Amino acid sequence: MKRKNYLVGILLLALLISTCKPREDIKEASEAIKKGRYSAAIKSLKSLLMIDSLNPEIHFNLSLAYCYLDSVEKAYQHFLKLVELNSSLKDSIELKLLLAKFLKIEPYASSPIPMAKMNQFKGSFGPDNELLAVAAAKIDIADIYLLKLDGTLIKKITSKGMNTDPAFSPLGDKIAYVSNIDGDEEIYLYDLKNDTTIKLTDNTYTDFSPSFSPKGNEIVYVTDRDKNWEIYKISLKDKFALRLTKNKFWDGFPSFTPDGGHIVFSSKRNGSEDIYIMNSNGTNERLLFATKFDETDPHLIGENLFFRSNRDGEFEIYKFNIKTQKILRLTFNEVPDWNPRVAPDGTKILFSRKIKNKWQLYFLNLSSSISAEVIAQKIKEIQTP
Structure with a gap:
């Protein structure tokens, strides 16, 4: 009896070891991927696959490693197996973003802002991430409209002149915009509570x-008052304007960081348009992101820098993580x-897309990545002869 129990114990121990060993090997392979040792991870994972061909963790890590090695077809193969196995690992944000890049499809859900066939040039989020201030025109002369994200019109703010560049205040009680109603382009301030401008x-x-x-007490903007495009900051209390940039090149599209300590902007001082950052008083200008292409319209939320660039041909929207130095293309089209x-909480992006000579406002939902099923369908489409 004792001998029998001993043998059973040995068998159970062997079974436990045989179960734990692959798990440890998968964990080690996953760590190797995180450290950039992709080939070593793949070698280990392929051995494990011969033992357990239906293990979703193995297929997930193989797909991920092959993505980082730009071995696209093999990455597709293991991802499709993940979907077939209906593993929750198919919904990994990291893996879906990599695969979306190879497939040249937008990694996040995007939707148009319905607005009755109007040219929608530019929009701005209110503090609730749902209310919008939009510059739109039926023909060529644009007005500023207040509407919801679903396109529901609340009110028209302007009625004369060409009006554009709307920007919500942090509290949502004011909207700054640009108008040529007096003959040249000036910045106006609309008060939503009092309905005054x-x-x-x-x-x-x-x-x-x-x-x-x-804090909503200052506005940065661009002006040619010095016979060159420079960035200024104006106080809403006394309208005192302070010059922040001083050079002979284009400086534009300024925006504050959420803590108010810095301002990001674009500049052509090195030839192509690059992205810079400076202290909110204009000191300590330094380069933040640059390529041989044009990068502009920057917004820095935490570690993520959002901007548009023509690095892939037409201007598209990108996200660059200043800590990891990884760049992600957010829009894909011709x-x-x-x-x-960018919305105040960084979860949505408004942008204008030109379709058949008409501008249409869209928003990207950064909290809703593309589904695994859509990615799988796209893979199957390109694999079909």
């Missing part, structure tokens, strides 16, 4: 691209995408 800048030059500080504006 004041003229914020008043000169004979062109002022545009306003953006509020996080038409230009312009004017990205």
